[in-house]
Amino acid sequence: MKRRAIRKPTAPRKRHDAANRPETPVAPPTTDQEIEQPSEIRISPDIKVNRSTIDEILGHSDDLIQHDLRLGGQRGVDCTVYYYQAMANSDFLHTHVLQPLVVWARPSFYEGGPRPDLQEIRERLMVATQILEAESLGDVLIGLFNGHGALFVDGIDKAMIVRAAGFKSRSLSEPMNETSVRGPFEGLTEDIETSTSLIRRRYKSPHLVIRNLIIGDESRTKVRLVYDQHIAPPAIVREVERRLGQIKRDILIYSATIEHLISDHPYALWPILERTERAERIVDQMTQGRVAILVDGTPFAVLLPATASNYFWAPDDQSEPFYFAALMRIMRVISLVISAFMTPVYVALVTFHPEMIPLPLMLNIAVSQEGVPFPLIFIAFVMEIVIEVVREAGIRLPRPVGAATSIVGTIVIGQAAITAGFAPPGLVVVVAVAAIASFALPDYGAAVAFRLLRFPALLAGGLFGLYGVSSVAMLALFDLCSIKSFGVPFLAMYTPGRGVQLLESLFIAPPRLVSAKRKMSYRDRYRAGPPPRVKARAPLAENALARKTKRK
């Protein structure tokens, strides 16, 4: 028997070297008809066709690695492995895909035998953990873009996607925006798999559902819908899926984009969907029927639907003694009011209603304002803008410098403004307290919204006194009343007849008083038995008609 030489796998090569790359880009197809979407292209049994197609679609990129192999000598079968250098774990692919292929591809195997089919190769390659079959080139591209390897075999009109994602991601760390004293120190990361594992680790329930979606025609961003199927209202889940399905974007990078696109009121001043980077918060809220959306590439999950009470939640609420947590929550509510209205009310009182202020205090204020060359409202505006600038600078500067700059800047500017006679000390105190109060709000978006509300309130207070401030507060209140988060009124808990929910939102119940079992969900009730039949009552008019007929 003539021995055939085993053709060793070719060395990995890049599709195009920089030197070989044509200087002028290839002209794109001129009409839409010429462009065929990869998802519509079926994989050809002829590997040459597949190679040329992939070369045409992805060949311009230098980090695409292509291994061409011939299994079983000259009469053997051609196959090709593709992967992206930066995305896939090349060691894993070499060990679990390429080496088994080479070892397995003995010439005797092909001598007179049938050509290998996909199932056979798959069984031989079972050392690789997960292998999926792809029938269209679109699926192959998604696999490659997600860091997996793709194996094409001549004569087979399918490709194998070998899970081998090996890109680096940030390790677990404490959430930056939701710091905690006694709570968990693990936050979600930019890698959606890691974030999902954090949730799964905390919620080992068979009712946990994780739905995968791809959004972004170009970015192909992974989005996951996470909820408890026995608790989350199906109407909300359906609505979330519907709205996510309607998103038509080329690029999706931020979870905030999704938040805006699926929101009931995208232009509302207030954040009406909750953002969190804490896995335990997601788990806690899932057990209350809420749905989480994870987006690959961002550590912020979106929780929905949301109500205004979510503004006051902090990571330590469940970790601290309940009375302390309740007190802190009330403090946050007060902080919100102070943040939005303290400066406007001060300006309104001093400008229009000085008689409302106790006389000794009013005299002090009057003395301190003597010699100040500008109207109070103008100085208040300038001070608020300066505070915002210092805050922004503190965020943008390197962290060790930022905090120091913020503190020193505020103190120095405030002191200098008083000394220079630019601002009265009372106003500086009020502006500083309002600024600090805004930082006491755990929800960053809400803090920003109420800081913004301060400016129109300040203008109204400076022009129309308490009446103006009250009008702005009325507008804000009615606006909050009229918005909904996925059909749920945003102020749902702050209405009469919902006392229990209101208390729950303001106070943290001690664990002994919290039911050990979660609330029976609608599905549990459904399983418990059919709902009681209510005897249908005929409408009054029909009753009257029936009585008349009877009499006749």
Place this chain on the structure above:
Amino acid sequence: MRVRQQGHQAISARQLWLLIAASRVAVITATLPVLTTGRAGRDAWIASLLMTLAAVIFSVLLASFVRRLGRQSFAEYSLDVWGAWLGRAMTLGLCGILLAGAFAQLRTFTDLITVTALPNTPDWTLSIIAVLPPTFVAWRGLDGLGRSAEIVITLLALTFVVIFPLVSVPELEWRWILPVMEHGLSPILSSIPVGLVWFLAFSLTALAAYPHVDQRQRILPTLIMGNVVAGAVLVLVSIVVVGQFGPAEAAKLLSPVYSLVKNLQIGGIVRRMEILVVAIWVPAAGLAGAFLLWAAARLLAGITSLQIRHAVLLGGAIVVVAAALPHPNLFELVTWQTRLALPLILAILAVIISTWAMDLIRRPGRHTSRRSAGGASREK
């Protein structure tokens, strides 16, 4: 969690009665006691009681009538019954009453604000600014109005908890209230129409809001509750005002509740609490104005090709123009209300009863079932 589809402007029956009650309480606490105390004197509370009874009777009539509307508001219904031109004229008449109510309500509060807080600010500036927030609120739709009512009624209740028990009740002099009916029934009856016209105006909003109510079969208890709660507040306010100031002085006060609050101090630290209370009243007044504006816009949208939001803007513009024109002061407003009360009540009754009768004549077999309406309809 209850889910309503976006754009589905609907409120529950409970929200409707809270809306009606909150709007009325806002009017009552601002000026209404003077309307009843002016003639009835120490029997103002009896006048208030009888007025509430009359309003409840009107509610029964109105509830029976609105059940005929089905999925329509009065606008579409009157077009069906009266034909294009007469139907439009009838609806425009009701729109005019509602818009005039919105104007009077906002104007009254503007006057209060001028007196309490901003004596140097021109009235017309405040009037215009007073119209803008309610227009915005009405523009956002009935759904938001309904939920706002739930919060505003809480605010008003808290305000009265402060005012009445803390300030007024300990100083109440029962000799100002008793004996009852010293001058007979005539002064009591003559003071009823003034308050009743306000109660009727807010009840008329049901003609616009009915197709947007979730549980329409509960429209009768809804209207009755709205009247009873507001009537109870009015009786209470009348007793406290007359008992505090005496019938003679109470009759001269343009805003007795405001005068009551002026006596309020909290531990000598915070003075001039009336400014604070007026600031709390602003949302209530805004809500009342917004509700009337929305109802007028809903009716207007029914007889034109306008969308409700556009009709709200049109209505708001009309009220702004009215506010910008040289306008009467609070005393003149009260006088106008006193003079126009009875004709307006008769006009309202004539429109409703004649439309009902015409419908019965033209379409005797029309179904008036409690449940004929089904779910709330979608706002344009």
